[in-house]
C-alpha cells in the first residue's frame with residue numbers, strides 16, 4: 403500500500419533492552435511502509451548506540467531523565483520503571499513539542515501509561531505496542547473490573563474467567579497482581595484501567611494464533627462504559643538471529659550441525675530465569691535419564707550469584723554428569739543464540755519459561771514446547787499456549803518449590819517419543835506456516851492489519 407512519505411511516528415519503549423529490541427523490530431515495519439521513525443529512549447544508552455549503528459534509517463533520541471537517586475527504595479522493580487517513566491514525561495513533552503511538523507503518532511509500550519497524558523495534552527494520537535499475548539491484553543483490560551474480592555494469593559485455586567480466554571486459576575495470573583493490597587498490584591491495575599484511553603493496540607501476535615481472544619476484543623466485550631480501542635495483530639515480530647554483532651557462528655550451532663534432525667531438546671529460560679542448585683540437579687538427572695540429546699543454558703543459582711555470575715558447572719551439576727553426557731549434551735553458560743538454535747533443524751523440543759518472545763520464537767520455528775513458567779505473566783502465557791494455542795505441554799509442578807527429575811524426564815519423553823508428541827508437532831507445523839502467511843505482503847493478516855492501522859493515522 404502506498405503511504406505518503408512524510409508521516410513520522412515516535413516509538414517510546416519502557417526501560418531495558420528487552421523493551422527496546424521489540425520497538426526496533428516495530429520500527430523496521432514502519433520504515434518498510436515509508437513512515438519515518440524516531441525511537442525516544444530513556445535509558446540503555448549503550449544498547450541505543452549499538453542499535454543506531456546497525457539501523458541507520460532509524461533515528462534514536464535519548465531523553466535526559468535524572469536516573470540517579472531513583473534506586474533501592476522500590477517495593478518491586480516495575481515500581482522503579484513506572485517512577486522513572488513518570489519522571490521522563492517532561493522530557494518526552496519537550497521532545498514532542500520540538501518536532502516540526504508535529505509527529506503523526508506516539509506508540510508506547512505497556513508500562514508507559516503516563517505518556518498518554520503527554521500525548522493528550524499535545525493532541526498526538528497515542529497507541530500501545532503490546533508485546534505479550536493478545537489473550538494477556540484481554541485479561542488486563544478486564545482485570546480492573548473483574549478482580550476477585552480476595553487477593554489472588556489467598557484463593558490460588560479460584561478460577562477467573564475472561565471473554566476469549568481459557569479459565570485461569572488465580573495462581574496463574576501475573577505475579578504483579580497476586581497481592582491486591584501491594585503497591586505493584588495497585589499500580590498495575592491503575593495502568594490497566596487506563597489502557598483503553600489509547601487510540602488502538604498494535605499487538606505482537608497474529609490472528610490465526612489468537613482468533614478467540616481477537617473475536618472477544620472486537621466484540622467490544624472488554625471495558626464497561628468504554629468501547630475497546632481497535633486491535634491490530636501485526637506479528638509475529640521476532641528478533642533476527644545473530645544479534646551480538648560479531649558475525650561469527652556460535653560453537654553450539656556447530657555442535658547442532660552434528661546431531662540428527664529434531665533430536666535435541668533445547669532448554670532456555672529467558673533473559674532472567676535462574677534456578678536453585680537443587681533444581682539444576684533435578685534438571686540434570688531428568689535430562690540424563692531421558693536418554694535424549696540436549697542443549698541447556700545454565701545460570702548461576704541465586705545462592706551463588708554474589709560470588710560470580712559464571713556458573714561453575716562441575717561444582718553445580720551432579721558428579722560425573724558432564725562426563726557421562728559428553729556425547730549427547732551441550733551445556734552453555736548464561737546465554738545462547740536462541741533464535742538461531744530454535745531455527746536449527748536438529749532441535750526437536752524447547753523447554754521454555756513462556757516469555758512471549760520465546761513463545762513466538764518457538765512458534766515461528768515450528769518447535770514443540772514444554773512450558774515451565776517462572777515469573778511475571780508467564781503462567782498466563784502457559785495457559786494460553788497449552789490450552790488455547792496447543793503449541794506446548796505443561797511441566798507439572800512448576801508452582802512447587804522443585805520440578806522433579808521424573809517429571810522432566812516424562813515430559814521430554816512425551817514430546818520426543820510419544821504419539822501425543824507427534825500429534826502436537828503436527829500442530830506446530832501448521833502454526834509455523836500460519837505465522838509465515840500472516841506476514842505475507844499484500845494479503846497476510848498482519849500485513850493487512852498494519853495497513854489498516856496506517857490508514858487511521
Ligand code: UDP
Pocket residue numbers: 420641670671672673674699736737738739740741756757758759760761763
Ligand atoms: N534470549 C536469548 N538467549 C538466551 C535467553 C534469551 O537469545 O539464552 C532471548 C530470546 O530469544 C528472547 C529474549 O531473549 O528474544 C527473551 O524474551 P522473553 O520475552 O522470552 O523473556 P524475558 O526475558 O522477557 O523474560
